[in-house]
Amino acid sequence: MALAMMIRNAASKRGMTPISGDFGGLRSMSSWWKSVEPAPKDPILGVTEAFLADPSPEKVNVGVGAYRDDNGKPVVLECVREAEKRLAGSTFMEYLPMGGSAKMVDLTLKLAYGDNSEFIKDKRIAAVQTLSGTGACRLFADFQKRFSPGSQIYIPVPTWSNHHNIWKDAQVPQKTYHYYHPETKGLDFSALMDDVKNAPEGSFFLLHACAHNPTGVDPTEEQWREISQLFKAKKHFAFFDMAYQGFASGDPARDAKSIRIFLEDGHHIGISQSYAKNMGLYGQRVGCLSVLCEDPKQAVAVKSQLQQLARPMYSNPPLHGAQLVSTILEDPELKSLWLKEVKVMADRIIGMRTTLRESLEKLGSPLSWEHVTKQIGMFCYSGLTPEQVDRLTSEYHIYMTRNGRISMAGVTTGNVGYLANAIHEVTKSS
Amino acid sequence: MASSMLSLGSTSLLPREINKDKLKLGTSGSNPFLKAKSFSRVTMTVAVKPSRFEGITMAPPDPILGVSEAFKADTNEMKLNLGVGAYRTEELQPYVLNVVKKAENLMLERGDNKEYLPIEGLAAFNKATAELLFGAGHPVIKEQRVATIQGLSGTGSLRLAAALIERYFPGAKVVISSPTWGNHKNIFNDAKVPWSEYRYYDPKTIGLDFEGMIADIKEAPEGSFILLHGCAHNPTGIDPTPEQWVKIADVIQEKNHIPFFDVAYQGFASGSLDEDAASVRLFAERGMEFFVAQSYSKNLGLYAERIGAINVVCSSADAATRVKSQLKRIARPMYSNPPVHGARIVANVVGDATMFSEWKAEMEMMAGRIKTVRQELYDSLVSKDKSGKDWSFILKQIGMFSFTGLNKTQSDNMTNKWHVYMTKDGRISLAGLSLAKCEYLADAIIDSYHNVS
Numbered sequence: 001m002a003l004a005m006m007i008r009n010a011a012s013k014r015g016m017t018p019i020s021g022d023f024g025g026l027r028s029m030s031s032w033w034k035s036v037e038p039a040p041k042d043p044i045l046g047v048t049e050a051f052l053a054d055p056s057p058e059k060v061n062v063g064v065g066a067y068r069d070d071n072g073k074p075v076v077l078e079c080v081r082e083a084e085k086r087l088a089g090s091t092f093m094e095y096l097p098m099g100g101s102a103k104m105v106d107l108t109l110k111l112a113y114g115d116n117s118e119f120i121k122d123k124r125i126a127a128v129q130t131l132s133g134t135g136a137c138r139l140f141a142d143f144q145k146r147f148s149p150g151s152q153i154y155i156p157v158p159t160w161s162n163h164h165n166i167w168k169d170a171q172v173p174q175k176t177y178h179y180y181h182p183e184t185k186g187l188d189f190s191a192l193m194d195d196v197k198n199a200p201e202g203s204f205f206l207l208h209a210c211a212h213n214p215t216g217v218d219p220t221e222e223q224w225r226e227i228s229q230l231f232k233a234k235k236h237f238a239f240f241d242m243a244y245q246g247f248a249s250g251d252p253a254r255d256a257k258s259i260r261i262f263l264e265d266g267h268h269i270g271i272s273q274s275y276a277k278n279m280g281l282y283g284q285r286v287g288c289l290s291v292l293c294e295d296p297k298q299a300v301a302v303k304s305q306l307q308q309l310a311r312p313m314y315s316n317p318p319l320h321g322a323q324l325v326s327t328i329l330e331d332p333e334l335k336s337l338w339l340k341e342v343k344v345m346a347d348r349i350i351g352m353r354t355t356l357r358e359s360l361e362k363l364g365s366p367l368s369w370e371h372v373t374k375q376i377g378m379f380c381y382s383g384l385t386p387e388q389v390d391r392l393t394s395e396y397h398i399y400m401t402r403n404g405r406i407s408m409a410g411v412t413t414g415n416v417g418y419l420a421n422a423i424h425e426v427t428k429s430s
Numbered sequence: 431m432a433s434s435m436l437s438l439g440s441t442s443l444l445p446r447e448i449n450k451d452k453l454k455l456g457t458s459g460s461n462p463f464l465k466a467k468s469f470s471r472v473t474m475t476v477a478v479k480p481s482r483f484e485g486i487t488m489a490p491p492d493p494i495l496g497v498s499e500a501f502k503a504d505t506n507e508m509k510l511n512l513g514v515g516a517y518r519t520e521e522l523q524p525y526v527l528n529v530v531k532k533a534e535n536l537m538l539e540r541g542d543n544k545e546y547l548p549i550e551g552l553a554a555f556n557k558a559t560a561e562l563l564f565g566a567g568h569p570v571i572k573e574q575r576v577a578t579i580q581g582l583s584g585t586g587s588l589r590l591a592a593a594l595i596e597r598y599f600p601g602a603k604v605v606i607s608s609p610t611w612g613n614h615k616n617i618f619n620d621a622k623v624p625w626s627e628y629r630y631y632d633p634k635t636i637g638l639d640f641e642g643m644i645a646d647i648k649e650a651p652e653g654s655f656i657l658l659h660g661c662a663h664n665p666t667g668i669d670p671t672p673e674q675w676v677k678i679a680d681v682i683q684e685k686n687h688i689p690f691f692d693v694a695y696q697g698f699a700s701g702s703l704d705e706d707a708a709s710v711r712l713f714a715e716r717g718m719e720f721f722v723a724q725s726y727s728k729n730l731g732l733y734a735e736r737i738g739a740i741n742v743v744c745s746s747a748d749a750a751t752r753v754k755s756q757l758k759r760i761a762r763p764m765y766s767n768p769p770v771h772g773a774r775i776v777a778n779v780v781g782d783a784t785m786f787s788e789w790k791a792e793m794e795m796m797a798g799r800i801k802t803v804r805q806e807l808y809d810s811l812v813s814k815d816k817s818g819k820d821w822s823f824i825l826k827q828i829g830m831f832s833f834t835g836l837n838k839t840q841s842d843n844m845t846n847k848w849h850v851y852m853t854k855d856g857r858i859s860l861a862g863l864s865l866a867k868c869e870y871l872a873d874a875i876i877d878s879y880h881n882v883s
Contacts, residue, residue, distance in 0.1 A: 076541065
């Protein structure tokens with residue numbers, strides 16, 4: 001009865017009046033949900049919602065990180081269309097194993113660890129298919145909570161906003177480390193190294209493997225080597241979120257350089273991989289979580305525990321996207337086509353960075369826009385303040401997240417002039 | 431220990447001792463997932479450091495999904511997989527519905543893009559799924575009192591609801607049928623929602639322990655969540671009668687509980703979508719607030735695409751809006767937004783009158799095959815078993831599963847001696863049974879029942 005009292009007390013505190021007695025006319029029943037507040041809009045996905053609701057013909061969406069072609073249209077890669085044709089009429093729709101498609105996972109590991117990776121050959125990697133990058137990060141966070149209880153996660157400032165939600169819902173306490181340097185709009189390397197040094201030995205760190213979201217600021221190869229050495233000295237655990245492999249430089253092997261450095265240096269790392277951007281499979285939710293273990297036996301044990309976490313969340317991951325990935329990566333022609341298409345996307349973005357910067361400079365902006373071309377990947381951390389962003393939205397119908405992050409994938413030859421002009425207008429008196 | 435003994439230049443060699451503190455293994459019993467480790471032997475490895483996941487033990491095989499894995503490994507030619515609940519044709523082949531193939535071809539022709547769905551999923555799917563459940567013109571839909579979001583099939587939808595319960599009803603308990611689907615408890619455990627059980631299965635009658643069920647629901651603390659199977663109870667196949675559903679609704683209202691339906695077999699149980707939704711609609715008629723988790727794994731054969739929904743029926747449109755927003759907040763850090771493929775298939779099938787009719791016909795066919803197989807199994811049992819045991823429960827049960835009444839040892843005999851794969855609770859999946867195999871199965875059941883204790 002104690003629990004009933006508790007609920008009744010809680011209910012009356014929240015102004016809920018549970019019904020009692022007869023249940024004839026229930027239209028007047030008060031709701032169990034009185035205490036449920038409307039949730040705040042997701043800062044990123046909420047931008048697209050607002051954009052869609054805007055009737056202005058001039059509106060520009062540089063909010064969510066989804067690639068657009070030069071006409072501002074979503075793109076389904078040719079290699080994906082071809083893979084879909086080949087899959088049509090497939091007679092297999094049975095449940096995947098809890099760990100997902102073994103074939104897809106194997107091909108995915110090769111991308112991250114290298115085609116000839118000794119770790120793959122030695123079966124030392126515990127890996128499962130996940131619900132894209134989000135699902136991989138969440139599964140790792142839950143795994144960290146369960147098997148390193150008491151550990152914290154160090155997250156860079158800034159980071160993709162959903163990282164905070166993920167580790168929070170997994171109930172892993174968070175700490176931050178310096179990353180972005182507002183003055184230079186580049187990396188605050190010395191502060192980053194200080195934070196790594198000062199963290200207690202054996203801490204867990206979240207690193208963006210390439211094309212940091214939201215800043216576009218990546219460490220240089222030399223800096224990655226220094227970070228790796230310091231991690232070694234401090235025995236830290238490196239968890240890489242790699243959501244943009246191929247998308248940053250146009251070359252997947254190059255984009256995995258940070259990971260390869262850590263592997264060479266002997267770290268046992270964790271990796272979240274996503275095909276949302278580099279294969280354009282956003283809505284299919286295809287990704288992979290891997291954890292490099294000491295030996296095959298441990299890899300088997302860790303994988304079994306990852307599956308144990310996945311089972312009460314979604315049982316087993318969705319098939320269709322995984323089949324697309326496998327079809328593409330296991331066929332040399334399709335894979336080669338994919339690599340070409342990834343480079344086209346990366347090159348278009350690099351081109352738009354140049355054009356945006358040059359346009360702003362031509363307009364006679366008093367500010368430096370060097371960072372637009374120095375930063376890499378889908379996003380540009382413009383340095384715009386929230387107030388300036390609000391003005392861009394209310395006066396120019398330009399949608400981006402309030403941290404000033406511009407999704408370069410949404411910039412086209414058609415809108416770059418309008419965008420430059422608007423940015424100039426709201427910043428020229430800075 | 432199979433440590434990798436590669437030599438790597440100047441890497442320092444670290445004894446495992448040093449890593450002890452990092453693992454925080456502490457006293458045994460504090461974390462059931464870690465085993466205590468002996469450090470009496472110092473082992474050299476050439477990695478930077480030994481793994482911090484040293485103490486991780488192998489997770490037990492999943493009782494349901496593990497069955498299929500064991501079946502695959504069996505080389506005996508008589509083997510029969512009556513484990514996981516996935517529909518099979520008479521030829522024991524997986525079945526992709528014709529309407530699904532049609533829908534996929536349509537989608538292919540149209541060249542749909544692959545953009546992110548919103549967090550709540552595909553709008554057309556959410557609309558279709560709520561209408562299928564309640565009926566298109568239903569007041570709860572007209573009045574916009576249902577918060578519906580697309581979920582990762584039944585599992586994912588249950589998990590979202592469980593997380594919502596944990597967040598907004600701290601301390602509230604979910605009461606679950608005994609027995610129930612093996613993953614229900616995992617879901618509530620991982621969501622940290624306490625649970626207890628209500629009596630359900632009566633081994634004496636191989637039927638419903640209705641008195642026990644009502645008594646236990648009555649005894650649960652006021653405001654508990656009562657997990658109900660909308661139709662085709664898994665694993666028993668035993669459903670309350672319409673009259674019993676009325677009494678269940680009565681006692682739930684009397685105790686101010688919140689009903690929580692798991693509807694994984696709508697259309698699959700009786701063959702009729704409307705008939706199988708009767709229990710849910712009864713509760714909606716009462717004006718109650720409740721949860722419903724749905725899955726299209728079985729009724730549309732979309733197992734692997736993970737398509738389902740969580741519906742929360744609220745007393746006002748405003749409450750529904752707020753609840754929906756909080757469900758989104760739970761989904762975002764779990765997977766951001768749900769997979770598009772299965773949602774599009776459902777929306778296409780339901781949205782086209784011809785395909786919708788075809789779907790209904792295919793569902794009737796699947797449900798019909800199972801009813802036929804039940805009859806054949808019953809007939810085989812009756813003709814082969816001379817003990818006079820009453821096997822009629824096979825016919826009374828409904829849906830994909832049958833609770834045979836076999837205990838664990840007897841179930842093991844089914845597997846070890848007869849190569850019949852089933853779950854240890856005595857559950858067989860009739861969807862995996864063909865007419866041709868009914869006699870063999872009958873032999874196995876009779877042997878296990880009479881000769882093994």
